[in-house]
Amino acid sequence: MIKFVGKFIHKVFRDIFRKRKALKIGLYGPPNGGKTTLANRLCLDWLGEEMGSVSNIEHETREVQIKERITVKKDNHELSFSLVDTPGIATKIDYEDFMKKGLTESESKKRAKEATKGVIDAIRWLDNMDVVVVVLDATKDPYSQVNITIIGNLAARDIPVLVVGNKTDLRKASIKKIKAAFPQYDVIGISAKKGTNMEEFYESLFVIAG
Amino acid sequence: MGLTLQFVPYMEIENLSSIGRIRKLLNAVKEDKIVLLEGRLKKEEEAELIKTTMEEINSEFRGIELAVVYPAAHNMAAFRKLKQQFINMLLGDRQGLTIIGPASIVKEIKKDPNKIQLFTTDDRSKPKKARKKAKS
Numbered sequence: 241m242i243k244f245v246g247k248f249i250h251k252v253f254r255d256i257f258r259k260r261k262a263l264k265i266g267l268y269g270p271p272n273g274g275k276t277t278l279a280n281r282l283c284l285d286w287l288g289e290e291m292g293s294v295s296n297i298e299h300e301t302r303e304v305q306i307k308e309r310i311t312v313k314k315d316n317h318e319l320s321f322s323l324v325d326t327p328g329i330a331t332k333i334d335y336e337d338f339m340k341k342g343l344t345e346s347e348s349k350k351r352a353k354e355a356t357k358g359v360i361d362a363i364r365w366l367d368n369m370d371v372v373v374v375v376l377d378a379t380k381d382p383y384s385q386v387n388i389t390i391i392g393n394l395a396a397r398d399i400p401v402l403v404v405g406n407k408t409d410l411r412k413a414s415i416k417k418i419k420a421a422f423p424q425y426d427v428i429g430i431s432a433k434k435g436t437n438m439e440e441f442y443e444s445l446f447v448i449a450g
Numbered sequence: 451m452g453l454t455l456q457f458v459p460y461m462e463i464e465n466l467s468s469i470g471r472i473r474k475l476l477n478a479v480k481e482d483k484i485v486l487l488e489g490r491l492k493k494e495e496e497a498e499l500i501k502t503t504m505e506e507i508n509s510e511f512r513g514i515e516l517a518v519v520y521p522a523a524h525n526m527a528a529f530r531k532l533k534q535q536f537i538n539m540l541l542g543d544r545q546g547l548t549i550i551g552p553a554s555i556v557k558e559i560k561k562d563p564n565k566i567q568l569f570t571t572d573d574r575s576k577p578k579k580a581r582k583k584a585k586s
Contacts, residue, residue, distance in 0.1 A: 331500055332513025332553035356504040363501050383561045385516045389500065392493035 263321040266369040271298040271328025274406035278432040279325040299355035327358030378405035378413035382421035460489040487548040517559040520546035
């Protein structure tokens with residue numbers, strides 16, 4: 241009962257506060273799920289410019305990136321927010337994995353060090369988010385503990401969540417598996433790279449953040 | 451090389467602070483042991499465990515593999531769900547099993563609602579079927 245009242249008060253205050261300051265929408269997920277590709281797609285669609293660089297080597301985004309004043313328009317509605325692209329959350333970072341992808345030892349060690357800091361920052365930023373889009377690679381196993389920990393922490397903080405299964409342009413992609421793993425959440429399948437199903441994504445964003 | 455599995459009963463961490471719990475588990479993992487914790491950490495503690503792991507990564511310690519098995523209430527029929535919620539109320543975080551292993555030994559933990567598969571770094575070259583498979 242006390243927990244329920246606490247959550248209610250938190251929600252009321254959060255909603256009042258949200259109206260005063262810019263809404264922050266965070267992109268969270270494991271590395272290489274396509275968070276920055278989605279951020280770039282969103283920024284290209286509504287600002288005409290990209291947000292960050294992407295790579296097939298994990299941990300390309302190693303610092304929290306913010307793009308302010310994005311306005312998404314749908315019919316007669318508008319949704320204005322700051323987009324926060326976060327480094328991928330992982331439980332292990334091995335510099336030798338980067339060397340296998342062609343980086344030198346010193347580049348790999350530097351990347352690993354920055355990546356560990358990025359994960360810490362991403363977790364610290366959880367408390368600053370108003371809404372979170374969890375971006376998962378739809379070709380991978382959705383039951384990974386990182387996914388469950390991220391979503392569990394958002395639920396514990398009472399932050400609204402939209403789950404996105406990215407990379408639906410790939411043959412191995414399965415949105416069904418993600419829906420089975422997280423039945424209590426809205427799951428949208430997109431290809432951020434190709435821009436597939438972005439309309440449904442924006443509609444869901446309006447529902448969850450509007 | 452043999453694997454060491456260390457069972458940690460929930461009562462051993464029950465009265466520890468969050469930092470104390472994380473320290474105890476991480477210390478065992480850094481000794482190259484695979485920890486089997488009875489029950490689970492709180493969600494915030496799981497995030498804190500990842501954060502602390504990241505702070506301690508160096509050339510020797512490359513991180514952890516983590517999996518939590520917990521009865522999923524959403525798949526149950528209404529009566530069983532109610533029963534499960536009652537058990538949850540009584541037992542709290544004592545239910546389920548948490549597996550934490552050093553990334554240098556445990557390459558991957560694959561999990562679906564009914565089973566856990568532990569892939570160790572030694573069996574990279576072996577065919578999939580020969581790999582260690584543990585049913586929860």
